Amino acid sequence: MLLLSVLAAAIAPGVALLAYFYWKDRYDAEPLHVVMKLFLAGVLIVLPVMIIQRGLMLWMGDDSPVAFSFVISAGVEEFVKWFVLFHIIYNHTEFDEPYDGIVYATAISLGFATVENVLYAFTEQATFGMLLSRALLPVSGHALFGVYMGYSLGRAKFSTGRAVKLHLAISLLTPWFVHGLYDFLMQTVPSDWLWVVVPFMVVLWLRGIRSVNRANARSPFRWIKREEEIKF
Known part of the structure:
Protein backbone atom coordinates (compact mmCIF):
# COMPACT_ATOMS: atom_id res chain seq x y z
CA MET A 1 0.00 0.00 0.00
CA LEU A 2 2.84 2.38 0.90
CA LEU A 3 4.57 1.49 -2.37
CA LEU A 4 1.48 2.48 -4.38
CA SER A 5 1.11 5.71 -2.41
CA VAL A 6 4.71 6.74 -3.09
CA LEU A 7 4.34 5.80 -6.77
CA ALA A 8 1.16 7.87 -7.07
CA ALA A 9 2.81 10.83 -5.33
CA ALA A 10 5.74 10.62 -7.75
CA ILE A 11 3.56 10.42 -10.87
CA ALA A 12 0.79 12.87 -9.92
CA PRO A 13 2.73 16.17 -10.35
CA GLY A 14 3.71 15.42 -13.95
CA VAL A 15 0.20 14.32 -14.90
CA ALA A 16 -1.38 17.34 -13.18
CA LEU A 17 0.95 19.81 -14.92
CA LEU A 18 0.37 18.17 -18.29
CA ALA A 19 -3.39 18.40 -17.77
CA TYR A 20 -3.01 22.07 -16.84
CA PHE A 21 -1.14 23.01 -20.02
CA TYR A 22 -3.40 20.80 -22.13
CA TRP A 23 -6.49 22.63 -20.85
CA LYS A 24 -4.87 26.01 -21.45
CA ASP A 25 -5.34 25.38 -25.18
CA ARG A 26 -8.28 27.72 -25.74
CA TYR A 27 -9.21 27.07 -29.33
CA ASP A 28 -8.34 23.61 -30.69
CA ALA A 29 -7.44 20.89 -28.17
CA GLU A 30 -4.95 18.30 -29.38
CA PRO A 31 -5.85 14.61 -29.75
CA LEU A 32 -5.07 12.87 -26.47
CA HIS A 33 -3.44 9.91 -28.19
CA VAL A 34 -0.87 12.22 -29.82
CA VAL A 35 -0.18 13.98 -26.51
CA MET A 36 0.26 10.64 -24.75
CA LYS A 37 2.58 9.50 -27.55
CA LEU A 38 4.86 12.43 -26.74
CA PHE A 39 4.57 11.77 -22.99
CA LEU A 40 5.62 8.16 -23.62
CA ALA A 41 8.51 9.38 -25.78
CA GLY A 42 9.66 11.43 -22.79
CA VAL A 43 9.52 8.27 -20.67
CA LEU A 44 11.53 6.24 -23.19
CA ILE A 45 14.37 8.73 -23.63
CA VAL A 46 15.31 8.60 -19.95
CA LEU A 47 17.53 5.52 -20.39
CA PRO A 48 19.57 6.79 -23.38
CA VAL A 49 19.93 10.18 -21.68
CA MET A 50 21.28 8.49 -18.53
CA ILE A 51 23.75 6.46 -20.60
CA ILE A 52 25.04 9.55 -22.44
CA GLN A 53 25.31 11.50 -19.20
CA ARG A 54 27.20 8.67 -17.53
CA GLY A 55 29.63 8.55 -20.43
CA LEU A 56 30.20 12.31 -20.27
CA MET A 57 30.79 12.18 -16.52
CA LEU A 58 33.41 9.47 -16.98
CA TRP A 59 35.06 11.53 -19.71
CA MET A 60 34.73 15.07 -18.30
CA GLY A 61 34.24 14.41 -14.62
CA ASP A 62 31.58 16.14 -12.54
CA ASP A 63 33.76 18.49 -10.49
CA SER A 64 32.82 21.63 -12.45
CA PRO A 65 29.33 22.95 -11.65
CA VAL A 66 29.27 24.83 -14.96
CA ALA A 67 30.16 21.79 -17.07
CA PHE A 68 27.81 19.53 -15.17
CA SER A 69 24.89 22.01 -15.28
CA PHE A 70 25.15 23.24 -18.87
CA VAL A 71 26.68 20.23 -20.65
CA ILE A 72 26.04 16.95 -18.82
CA SER A 73 22.63 17.79 -17.38
CA ALA A 74 20.84 20.51 -19.35
CA GLY A 75 22.81 20.04 -22.57
CA VAL A 76 22.06 16.34 -22.98
CA GLU A 77 18.50 16.39 -21.66
CA GLU A 78 17.24 19.38 -23.62
CA PHE A 79 18.95 18.36 -26.86
CA VAL A 80 17.52 14.83 -26.77
CA LYS A 81 14.03 16.13 -25.92
CA ALA A 107 4.24 16.36 -22.77
CA ILE A 108 7.70 15.05 -23.63
CA SER A 109 9.32 17.08 -20.85
CA LEU A 110 6.88 15.85 -18.23
CA GLY A 111 7.19 12.24 -19.40
CA PHE A 112 10.91 12.59 -18.76
CA ALA A 113 10.42 14.39 -15.44
CA THR A 114 7.90 11.81 -14.21
CA VAL A 115 10.34 8.93 -14.67
CA GLU A 116 13.05 10.99 -12.96
CA ASN A 117 10.66 11.57 -10.05
CA VAL A 118 9.75 7.89 -9.76
CA LEU A 119 13.43 6.88 -9.79
CA TYR A 120 14.18 9.50 -7.15
CA ALA A 121 11.28 8.34 -4.97
CA PHE A 122 12.55 4.78 -4.78
CA THR A 123 16.32 5.21 -4.92
CA GLU A 124 16.39 7.98 -2.31
CA GLN A 125 13.53 6.57 -0.21
CA ALA A 126 11.82 9.93 -0.54
CA THR A 127 9.21 11.18 1.90
CA PHE A 128 6.02 12.93 0.78
CA GLY A 129 7.58 16.24 1.78
CA MET A 130 10.56 15.59 -0.48
CA LEU A 131 8.25 14.63 -3.35
CA LEU A 132 6.22 17.80 -2.78
CA SER A 133 9.35 19.94 -3.03
CA ARG A 134 10.29 18.14 -6.25
CA ALA A 135 6.81 18.81 -7.64
CA LEU A 136 7.30 22.52 -7.00
CA LEU A 137 10.86 22.68 -8.30
CA PRO A 138 12.37 20.13 -10.75
CA VAL A 139 9.09 18.71 -12.10
CA SER A 140 7.52 22.12 -12.69
CA GLY A 141 10.91 23.26 -13.96
CA HIS A 142 10.84 20.60 -16.68
CA ALA A 143 7.31 21.68 -17.57
CA LEU A 144 8.46 25.27 -17.99
CA PHE A 145 11.51 24.25 -20.01
CA GLY A 146 8.97 22.52 -22.25
CA VAL A 147 6.87 25.68 -22.47
CA TYR A 148 9.86 27.70 -23.67
CA MET A 149 10.85 25.00 -26.14
CA GLY A 150 7.33 24.58 -27.46
CA TYR A 151 6.62 28.29 -27.72
CA SER A 152 9.58 28.89 -30.02
CA LEU A 153 8.90 25.68 -31.93
CA GLY A 154 5.39 27.00 -32.59
CA ARG A 155 6.84 30.31 -33.73
CA ALA A 156 9.15 28.45 -36.12
CA LYS A 157 6.33 26.30 -37.48
CA PHE A 158 4.26 29.32 -38.49
CA SER A 159 7.06 31.63 -39.60
CA THR A 160 8.66 32.04 -42.99
CA GLY A 161 12.15 32.72 -44.32
CA ARG A 162 15.05 33.19 -41.94
CA ALA A 163 12.73 33.45 -38.95
CA VAL A 164 12.13 29.70 -39.12
CA LYS A 165 15.76 28.81 -38.41
CA LEU A 166 16.00 31.57 -35.82
CA HIS A 167 13.04 30.29 -33.80
CA LEU A 168 14.19 26.70 -34.18
CA ALA A 169 17.53 27.67 -32.67
CA ILE A 170 15.80 29.58 -29.86
CA SER A 171 13.57 26.57 -29.17
CA LEU A 172 16.68 24.64 -28.20
CA LEU A 173 18.87 27.36 -26.72
CA THR A 174 16.32 28.92 -24.36
CA PRO A 175 15.36 25.75 -22.42
CA TRP A 176 19.01 24.68 -22.43
CA PHE A 177 20.15 27.96 -20.85
CA VAL A 178 17.32 28.17 -18.30
CA HIS A 179 17.72 24.51 -17.34
CA GLY A 180 21.47 24.90 -17.02
CA LEU A 181 21.06 28.02 -14.89
CA TYR A 182 18.56 26.23 -12.64
CA ASP A 183 20.96 23.31 -12.11
CA PHE A 184 23.86 25.69 -11.53
CA LEU A 185 21.94 27.56 -8.84
CA MET A 186 20.92 24.32 -7.16
CA GLN A 187 24.58 23.27 -6.96
CA THR A 188 26.25 26.54 -6.01
CA VAL A 189 23.82 28.51 -3.85
CA PRO A 190 24.45 27.95 -0.10
CA SER A 191 22.05 26.32 2.37
CA ASP A 192 19.51 29.17 2.17
CA TRP A 193 19.01 28.38 -1.54
CA LEU A 194 15.22 28.75 -1.20
CA TRP A 195 15.62 32.53 -1.14
CA VAL A 196 17.21 32.40 -4.59
CA VAL A 197 15.59 29.40 -6.28
CA VAL A 198 11.98 30.19 -5.34
CA PRO A 199 12.05 33.74 -6.82
CA PHE A 200 13.83 32.26 -9.85
CA MET A 201 10.98 29.75 -10.29
CA VAL A 202 8.39 32.52 -9.88
CA VAL A 203 10.04 34.44 -12.73
CA LEU A 204 10.07 31.28 -14.87
CA TRP A 205 6.36 30.74 -14.21
CA LEU A 206 5.48 34.35 -15.05
CA ARG A 207 7.40 34.14 -18.33
CA GLY A 208 5.89 30.73 -19.02
CA ILE A 209 2.32 31.97 -18.58
CA ARG A 210 3.10 34.94 -20.81
CA SER A 211 4.32 32.53 -23.48
CA VAL A 212 1.12 30.50 -23.10
CA ASN A 213 -1.02 33.60 -23.59
CA ARG A 214 1.02 34.81 -26.56
CA ALA A 215 0.84 31.41 -28.27
CA ASN A 216 -2.93 31.28 -27.80
CA ALA A 217 -3.25 34.81 -29.15
CA ARG A 218 -1.55 33.70 -32.39
CA SER A 219 -3.96 30.81 -32.98
CA PRO A 220 -5.62 30.88 -36.43
CA PHE A 221 -8.67 29.31 -34.76
CA ARG A 222 -9.11 32.36 -32.53
CA TRP A 223 -10.98 34.32 -35.19
CA ILE A 224 -13.08 31.33 -36.25
CA LYS A 225 -14.28 30.87 -32.69
CA ARG A 226 -15.07 34.56 -32.38
CA GLU A 227 -17.11 34.49 -35.56
CA GLU A 228 -19.02 31.47 -34.31
CA GLU A 229 -19.74 33.22 -31.00
CA ILE A 230 -20.96 36.35 -32.82
CA LYS A 231 -23.25 34.29 -35.04
CA PHE A 232 -24.59 32.42 -32.06
Whole structure:
Protein backbone atom coordinates (compact mmCIF):
# COMPACT_ATOMS: atom_id res chain seq x y z
CA MET A 1 0.00 0.00 0.00
CA LEU A 2 2.84 2.38 0.90
CA LEU A 3 4.57 1.49 -2.37
CA LEU A 4 1.48 2.48 -4.38
CA SER A 5 1.11 5.71 -2.41
CA VAL A 6 4.71 6.74 -3.09
CA LEU A 7 4.34 5.80 -6.77
CA ALA A 8 1.16 7.87 -7.07
CA ALA A 9 2.81 10.83 -5.33
CA ALA A 10 5.74 10.62 -7.75
CA ILE A 11 3.56 10.42 -10.87
CA ALA A 12 0.79 12.87 -9.92
CA PRO A 13 2.73 16.17 -10.35
CA GLY A 14 3.71 15.42 -13.95
CA VAL A 15 0.20 14.32 -14.90
CA ALA A 16 -1.38 17.34 -13.18
CA LEU A 17 0.95 19.81 -14.92
CA LEU A 18 0.37 18.17 -18.29
CA ALA A 19 -3.39 18.40 -17.77
CA TYR A 20 -3.01 22.07 -16.84
CA PHE A 21 -1.14 23.01 -20.02
CA TYR A 22 -3.40 20.80 -22.13
CA TRP A 23 -6.49 22.63 -20.85
CA LYS A 24 -4.87 26.01 -21.45
CA ASP A 25 -5.34 25.38 -25.18
CA ARG A 26 -8.28 27.72 -25.74
CA TYR A 27 -9.21 27.07 -29.33
CA ASP A 28 -8.34 23.61 -30.69
CA ALA A 29 -7.44 20.89 -28.17
CA GLU A 30 -4.95 18.30 -29.38
CA PRO A 31 -5.85 14.61 -29.75
CA LEU A 32 -5.07 12.87 -26.47
CA HIS A 33 -3.44 9.91 -28.19
CA VAL A 34 -0.87 12.22 -29.82
CA VAL A 35 -0.18 13.98 -26.51
CA MET A 36 0.26 10.64 -24.75
CA LYS A 37 2.58 9.50 -27.55
CA LEU A 38 4.86 12.43 -26.74
CA PHE A 39 4.57 11.77 -22.99
CA LEU A 40 5.62 8.16 -23.62
CA ALA A 41 8.51 9.38 -25.78
CA GLY A 42 9.66 11.43 -22.79
CA VAL A 43 9.52 8.27 -20.67
CA LEU A 44 11.53 6.24 -23.19
CA ILE A 45 14.37 8.73 -23.63
CA VAL A 46 15.31 8.60 -19.95
CA LEU A 47 17.53 5.52 -20.39
CA PRO A 48 19.57 6.79 -23.38
CA VAL A 49 19.93 10.18 -21.68
CA MET A 50 21.28 8.49 -18.53
CA ILE A 51 23.75 6.46 -20.60
CA ILE A 52 25.04 9.55 -22.44
CA GLN A 53 25.31 11.50 -19.20
CA ARG A 54 27.20 8.67 -17.53
CA GLY A 55 29.63 8.55 -20.43
CA LEU A 56 30.20 12.31 -20.27
CA MET A 57 30.79 12.18 -16.52
CA LEU A 58 33.41 9.47 -16.98
CA TRP A 59 35.06 11.53 -19.71
CA MET A 60 34.73 15.07 -18.30
CA GLY A 61 34.24 14.41 -14.62
CA ASP A 62 31.58 16.14 -12.54
CA ASP A 63 33.76 18.49 -10.49
CA SER A 64 32.82 21.63 -12.45
CA PRO A 65 29.33 22.95 -11.65
CA VAL A 66 29.27 24.83 -14.96
CA ALA A 67 30.16 21.79 -17.07
CA PHE A 68 27.81 19.53 -15.17
CA SER A 69 24.89 22.01 -15.28
CA PHE A 70 25.15 23.24 -18.87
CA VAL A 71 26.68 20.23 -20.65
CA ILE A 72 26.04 16.95 -18.82
CA SER A 73 22.63 17.79 -17.38
CA ALA A 74 20.84 20.51 -19.35
CA GLY A 75 22.81 20.04 -22.57
CA VAL A 76 22.06 16.34 -22.98
CA GLU A 77 18.50 16.39 -21.66
CA GLU A 78 17.24 19.38 -23.62
CA PHE A 79 18.95 18.36 -26.86
CA VAL A 80 17.52 14.83 -26.77
CA LYS A 81 14.03 16.13 -25.92
CA TRP A 82 14.25 18.73 -28.69
CA PHE A 83 15.59 16.22 -31.24
CA VAL A 84 12.83 13.66 -30.55
CA LEU A 85 10.12 16.32 -30.40
CA PHE A 86 11.19 17.88 -33.69
CA HIS A 87 11.30 14.59 -35.57
CA ILE A 88 8.01 13.28 -34.19
CA ILE A 89 5.74 16.30 -34.26
CA TYR A 90 7.12 19.28 -36.17
CA ASN A 91 5.67 18.17 -39.52
CA HIS A 92 2.68 16.34 -38.03
CA THR A 93 -0.75 17.36 -39.37
CA GLU A 94 -2.03 17.91 -35.82
CA PHE A 95 0.55 20.65 -35.26
CA ASP A 96 -1.77 23.28 -36.70
CA GLU A 97 -1.51 26.24 -34.30
CA PRO A 98 1.35 27.84 -32.33
CA TYR A 99 0.10 26.65 -28.92
CA ASP A 100 0.41 23.03 -30.05
CA GLY A 101 4.17 23.31 -29.68
CA ILE A 102 3.71 24.04 -25.97
CA VAL A 103 1.36 21.08 -25.46
CA TYR A 104 3.67 18.63 -27.17
CA ALA A 105 6.90 19.96 -25.65
CA THR A 106 5.47 19.91 -22.12
CA ALA A 107 4.24 16.36 -22.77
CA ILE A 108 7.70 15.05 -23.63
CA SER A 109 9.32 17.08 -20.85
CA LEU A 110 6.88 15.85 -18.23
CA GLY A 111 7.19 12.24 -19.40
CA PHE A 112 10.91 12.59 -18.76
CA ALA A 113 10.42 14.39 -15.44
CA THR A 114 7.90 11.81 -14.21
CA VAL A 115 10.34 8.93 -14.67
CA GLU A 116 13.05 10.99 -12.96
CA ASN A 117 10.66 11.57 -10.05
CA VAL A 118 9.75 7.89 -9.76
CA LEU A 119 13.43 6.88 -9.79
CA TYR A 120 14.18 9.50 -7.15
CA ALA A 121 11.28 8.34 -4.97
CA PHE A 122 12.55 4.78 -4.78
CA THR A 123 16.32 5.21 -4.92
CA GLU A 124 16.39 7.98 -2.31
CA GLN A 125 13.53 6.57 -0.21
CA ALA A 126 11.82 9.93 -0.54
CA THR A 127 9.21 11.18 1.90
CA PHE A 128 6.02 12.93 0.78
CA GLY A 129 7.58 16.24 1.78
CA MET A 130 10.56 15.59 -0.48
CA LEU A 131 8.25 14.63 -3.35
CA LEU A 132 6.22 17.80 -2.78
CA SER A 133 9.35 19.94 -3.03
CA ARG A 134 10.29 18.14 -6.25
CA ALA A 135 6.81 18.81 -7.64
CA LEU A 136 7.30 22.52 -7.00
CA LEU A 137 10.86 22.68 -8.30
CA PRO A 138 12.37 20.13 -10.75
CA VAL A 139 9.09 18.71 -12.10
CA SER A 140 7.52 22.12 -12.69
CA GLY A 141 10.91 23.26 -13.96
CA HIS A 142 10.84 20.60 -16.68
CA ALA A 143 7.31 21.68 -17.57
CA LEU A 144 8.46 25.27 -17.99
CA PHE A 145 11.51 24.25 -20.01
CA GLY A 146 8.97 22.52 -22.25
CA VAL A 147 6.87 25.68 -22.47
CA TYR A 148 9.86 27.70 -23.67
CA MET A 149 10.85 25.00 -26.14
CA GLY A 150 7.33 24.58 -27.46
CA TYR A 151 6.62 28.29 -27.72
CA SER A 152 9.58 28.89 -30.02
CA LEU A 153 8.90 25.68 -31.93
CA GLY A 154 5.39 27.00 -32.59
CA ARG A 155 6.84 30.31 -33.73
CA ALA A 156 9.15 28.45 -36.12
CA LYS A 157 6.33 26.30 -37.48
CA PHE A 158 4.26 29.32 -38.49
CA SER A 159 7.06 31.63 -39.60
CA THR A 160 8.66 32.04 -42.99
CA GLY A 161 12.15 32.72 -44.32
CA ARG A 162 15.05 33.19 -41.94
CA ALA A 163 12.73 33.45 -38.95
CA VAL A 164 12.13 29.70 -39.12
CA LYS A 165 15.76 28.81 -38.41
CA LEU A 166 16.00 31.57 -35.82
CA HIS A 167 13.04 30.29 -33.80
CA LEU A 168 14.19 26.70 -34.18
CA ALA A 169 17.53 27.67 -32.67
CA ILE A 170 15.80 29.58 -29.86
CA SER A 171 13.57 26.57 -29.17
CA LEU A 172 16.68 24.64 -28.20
CA LEU A 173 18.87 27.36 -26.72
CA THR A 174 16.32 28.92 -24.36
CA PRO A 175 15.36 25.75 -22.42
CA TRP A 176 19.01 24.68 -22.43
CA PHE A 177 20.15 27.96 -20.85
CA VAL A 178 17.32 28.17 -18.30
CA HIS A 179 17.72 24.51 -17.34
CA GLY A 180 21.47 24.90 -17.02
CA LEU A 181 21.06 28.02 -14.89
CA TYR A 182 18.56 26.23 -12.64
CA ASP A 183 20.96 23.31 -12.11
CA PHE A 184 23.86 25.69 -11.53
CA LEU A 185 21.94 27.56 -8.84
CA MET A 186 20.92 24.32 -7.16
CA GLN A 187 24.58 23.27 -6.96
CA THR A 188 26.25 26.54 -6.01
CA VAL A 189 23.82 28.51 -3.85
CA PRO A 190 24.45 27.95 -0.10
CA SER A 191 22.05 26.32 2.37
CA ASP A 192 19.51 29.17 2.17
CA TRP A 193 19.01 28.38 -1.54
CA LEU A 194 15.22 28.75 -1.20
CA TRP A 195 15.62 32.53 -1.14
CA VAL A 196 17.21 32.40 -4.59
CA VAL A 197 15.59 29.40 -6.28
CA VAL A 198 11.98 30.19 -5.34
CA PRO A 199 12.05 33.74 -6.82
CA PHE A 200 13.83 32.26 -9.85
CA MET A 201 10.98 29.75 -10.29
CA VAL A 202 8.39 32.52 -9.88
CA VAL A 203 10.04 34.44 -12.73
CA LEU A 204 10.07 31.28 -14.87
CA TRP A 205 6.36 30.74 -14.21
CA LEU A 206 5.48 34.35 -15.05
CA ARG A 207 7.40 34.14 -18.33
CA GLY A 208 5.89 30.73 -19.02
CA ILE A 209 2.32 31.97 -18.58
CA ARG A 210 3.10 34.94 -20.81
CA SER A 211 4.32 32.53 -23.48
CA VAL A 212 1.12 30.50 -23.10
CA ASN A 213 -1.02 33.60 -23.59
CA ARG A 214 1.02 34.81 -26.56
CA ALA A 215 0.84 31.41 -28.27
CA ASN A 216 -2.93 31.28 -27.80
CA ALA A 217 -3.25 34.81 -29.15
CA ARG A 218 -1.55 33.70 -32.39
CA SER A 219 -3.96 30.81 -32.98
CA PRO A 220 -5.62 30.88 -36.43
CA PHE A 221 -8.67 29.31 -34.76
CA ARG A 222 -9.11 32.36 -32.53
CA TRP A 223 -10.98 34.32 -35.19
CA ILE A 224 -13.08 31.33 -36.25
CA LYS A 225 -14.28 30.87 -32.69
CA ARG A 226 -15.07 34.56 -32.38
CA GLU A 227 -17.11 34.49 -35.56
CA GLU A 228 -19.02 31.47 -34.31
CA GLU A 229 -19.74 33.22 -31.00
CA ILE A 230 -20.96 36.35 -32.82
CA LYS A 231 -23.25 34.29 -35.04
CA PHE A 232 -24.59 32.42 -32.06
